[in-house]
Amino acid sequence: MSNSSPAAPVKYRRNPYLVVSQEKSLRKDVYGSIDDNVVRQAQLLRGERDSDTVVIAMHPIGSPAYLPLFSELARSGLHVIGCANRYSVGDSALQMENVLLDLGACVRDARERLGYRTVVLAGWSGGGSPMMGYQAEAEDPRITKTAAGEPTLLSEIPLPAADAVMLLAAPRSRHRLLTDFLDASVTNELQPELGRASEFDLYDPSNANQPPYSADFLEEYRARQRARSARITEFARETLATMRASGRPDAEHAFVVHGTMADPRWLDPTIEPNGRKPRWSYLGDPAVANTSPGALMRFTTTRSWLSQWSLDTAQIDAADAAPRVSVPVLVMVNGSDDAVPTSHPQQVFDAVDDGLRDLVELPEANHYFSGQGQKSHLRTAATEIHDWLQRRGLLTV
Template identity: 75%
Template structure:
């Protein structure tokens, strides 16, 4: 097993792995949890259902990669089928919130990961499971590994009981952070529109000085350090205001004798990171004036943008800078298994500081940080096919050097 810790891929790209055909096998991972409140439409009785797919070729393997993402199943995301084409066995599973992340609580997602790890080992017969967190799936995977090795979470972010406190999570054998931010709550805070002062009607009382998309705003890229500091401060303050609102709602429900009541709401303006307009901020090869969701000004009000619809409990667990408990940078300090951090060199979603912070937090020496030049976040575009193949080869090579995959 390799114990080297190169910060960049100094010896060049690994040899290209031959591609093979693979098949998809859909299946369910089902368990039962007693709950008064239903957070997912269509859930039946107390059944918790995770929709999974096993991607594998003809060659047997004692190791499987497990991928999960807060939204939907990752089995159709570009990287995981490509990994299957290299001969690896891959499980892509949705969590219990298969219809969307509006009510998602990260503590429950960790339980879902544990159910899939246990199923992979006990029912499917794999000896080793390597967790793969792409994009928003990175922090749950690192958070899970930390909780399985050295648990710290005893209640939800809303201060309510969680089964994590009484569940022994099966330990995985390695973790891969693939084009992944440190956490969803840190990423969102850096995306929040700092000009919004009215959460109900964002166009009323908007502060034009901090509206990045207002032509009348005298502050233009490249932004001054003072302006950027003020913008970031207002983003953090806005996150805290929403957090207090969510906490007050839940406290009011409890005071009324309705502890299981929930409040749903909209968060406006969640795609206004100055980095998209100013490429000098945490520079990489990303396209100026563009984001992973296209034009950031359009995405800022789009229903498909990051974190548009949520609930009080989900905000506190998934998005709040002050209360969310699952952060890859914090969790990494408790992880003893080998870790691969892959950063896309033209990532237009994940800031360069995020993978670096996670890498630096890992206390042991069996870690690697690899930057893939030219790759954007989704590997989208006619020029990205080769970068996708390179990413799969890097992952395969790392797994091979750690005894998780054949050459």
């Protein structure tokens, strides 16, 4: 690897491996786990040249090793580890405190077994806030219990700190993003079609409130979203308390959250404007996605809601964590992002120490770098990251 920006893509290979540790637990959150083993599926993407620097990516869902941006970073000559967390089959039972433990296991393995000296955390999309939250806990640990008030190994196992953090087209946190997306018209959580406030149904053509939305409508809509989040949080807390009071402290309750893709931004491009197209989202038509089983946060559990989605109890937030981070931070904004509100990366950037932060904007890139002309923006993103690593003295060979 040279000390200049990549002139042409390089060939790279994928080396799959596992990061395994043991944690005693009576409750199994992941199907297929054997005994007390916690298994994370990882891949090392690298070309022929050695390097002492590695970029580590993790995302709440699936393997980040197959995301377009991380493959492109490998083509630029960087060494990249795409490490899935223990919830690789889905995030319905995910607790963010465990994700930090999984990331710590991957960082530790990269340093101790693979021999990398410089570790850069890279969080794309929903992977951004766990990266910043992780670094904050590694430098200045404060989490002693899960969001459900239960013990966590974060209070016992020190997290190895990284040397830098990159937030790439990333929201401030999953719980704040979901709150922006909640369908404010839902009043009956079990059967939303039987309980809906029609004046807040964005997808009802007979609704008198149409884009561009008035400031009063938006204010009330956002208030209703926050109130709905609080109601679900109260349900999760009460359900856990009932199970514990009945002598079942390890019992869990799974449930469905309906209507989670109803952000007015998708219909009204004047709200936090960027280059996105109206009536469209990163999952396609938002009216269809709002009830789709593949939408953001459809299936969950009491502990996962409190840890991952609740505006009141979730503990991992990039902007809140940023003041505790003392390493360089890159915030990359996709200028036509159809998933992440423009306010989210700005809030994170503003919270980072002025001497540590850098901002890169890709004016025409959408969230997934998908569609006509997006490959060039993907290559630009990789080049910008490569150059930033050099400017910050993080790229060693």
